[in-house]
Amino acid sequence: MITDHCLPEEIQPDGAAGISRPELASAWASVAGASPLAAISGPDPGRVLAIGQMLTAHALPSRRMRLVTIRRLSIAAGIALLVATGAILWSQPVHTVADAALDVALPDGSTASLEPGSELAYHRSLGRFTRHVALQGAAFFDVQPGESPFVIQTADLRVTVLGTRFSVDVTGDEAVVYVTEGSVEVAAHGQVRRLTADQGLRADRQSGTLTAVVQNKDATPDLFVQIKQPLGVMFDEVEQIFEVEVIADDRIRRHVHNFKHEISTVDALISDLCRSVTSMNLRYRLTATGFEILDQ
Numbered sequence: 001m002i003t004d005h006c007l008p009e010e011i012q013p014d015g016a017a018g019i020s021r022p023e024l025a026s027a028w029a030s031v032a033g034a035s036p037l038a039a040i041s042g043p044d045p046g047r048v049l050a051i052g053q054m055l056t057a058h059a060l061p062s063r064r065m066r067l068v069t070i071r072r073l074s075i076a077a078g079i080a081l082l083v084a085t086g087a088i089l090w091s092q093p094v095h096t097v098a099d100a101a102l103d104v105a106l107p108d109g110s111t112a113s114l115e116p117g118s119e120l121a122y123h124r125s126l127g128r129f130t131r132h133v134a135l136q137g138a139a140f141f142d143v144q145p146g147e148s149p150f151v152i153q154t155a156d157l158r159v160t161v162l163g164t165r166f167s168v169d170v171t172g173d174e175a176v177v178y179v180t181e182g183s184v185e186v187a188a189h190g191q192v193r194r195l196t197a198d199q200g201l202r203a204d205r206q207s208g209t210l211t212a213v214v215q216n217k218d219a220t221p222d223l224f225v226q227i228k229q230p231l232g233v234m235f236d237e238v239e240q241i242f243e244v245e246v247i248a249d250d251r252i253r254r255h256v257h258n259f260k261h262e263i264s265t266v267d268a269l270i271s272d273l274c275r276s277v278t279s280m281n282l283r284y285r286l287t288a289t290g291f292e293i294l295d296q
Contacts, residue, residue: 023155023170027134028093028121030153093121098137100278101258106133109144113228113258115169116278138169140258142228156205157188166195167225167260175203178213178225178260200225224261224269231255234273235293242266244290252293255280 096104098114105111108127112120118137126133131150142165143150152159154170157177164182169175177186178200186193186201189208193201200213200223213223224241226234232253235246244266261272270291274282284291 024119024121024134024136026155027136027153030134030158093134094124096120108146108150110150111142113140113142115139115258135168136170138167138171138260140167140228140260141165157186157203160185160187169260173205175205176213176223177201178223180225224259224263226257226259228256228258231257231273231277231293234259238266238269239290245287246270246291246293247287248293249295252280252282252295 096102096114096119098116098118098120100116102114103111104114104120106122106126107124108131110131112133112135114120115138118135118139120133120135120139122133123130127146127148129148131146131148132153133151134153136154141150141152141161143161149160151161152168154168154175156170156175159166159168159177161182161184164179164184166177166179166182166184168177175188177184177195179195179197181197183194183196186195188201188203188210191210193210195201202211202213203209204211224237226237230253231248234257235248235253238244238246241263255277257277259273259276261269263269270284270293274284274293280295283294283296285294
């Protein structure tokens with residue numbers, strides 16, 4: 001479900017229409033303050049109409065001139081009202097709530113794949129002036145290169161990137177950023193770290209401690225991350241990491257999915273992967289050489 005809170009009766013003075021979760025509201029406050037739109041203040045519609053009423057109340061030389069003047073003032077007031085309302089609506093956030101896994105196409109051509117229960121807020125002008133979004137929850141981002149940096153703001157950290165693919169997960173007591181392509185800069189708890197492909201950073205939201213998450217190609221990785229990949233690609237990766245065989249039919253292997261898992265055992269990874277594909281009823285069974293994935 002996408003909720004675009006842009007009707008006049010829902011507009012709030014702080015520019016956070018429809019944003020009720022405190023952590024997302026906090027992140028949006030940083031995003032809104034960084035946008036040039038924050039400095040835009042269109043004419044007050046009420047004041048425009050009041051001035052028009054005051055002018056038309058005065059005696060005019062002739063009835064004909066009075067009618068022409070009233071008509072012109074009405075047109076001017078209407079235009080001013082449209083301009084003011086448009087400026088207010090344009091500066092309001094597009095607030096997206098993901099009841100289920102949801103792909104969001106952003107105005108600059110980038111995409112955000114939201115995990116269930118996550119929320120995203122951004123300006124309609126994203127890409128024209130700045131490229132800032134506010135996030136609560138977890139999302140995979142595929143960022144298009146642009147003249148301005150792409151910035152993801154959460155309640156605890158800020159991720160800045162020029163063009164790459166990465167994930168941000170802000171849930172519970174920690175925030176995790178993981179990069180699959182390119183590089184990003186992460187600012188959290190007064191510290192700044194630069195991450196490149198196959199690197200991640202875990203920030204403890206209570207203590208402020210930052211811990212590196214690095215994919216070691218010669219050892220079992222700490223984090224298994226796949227963005228918009230067919231399940232077959234994920235199964236192949238599992239086979240390489242754990243030296244097991246994963247059997248599945250072509251229909252299952254072709255299904256494109258996002259998946260992130262902190263690796264403990266291969267059984268836990270396979271179980272979590274099957275549960276995460278909500279559009280299918282995947283189950284697995286043990287075989288002599290590994291696992292067989294079934295859609296029941």
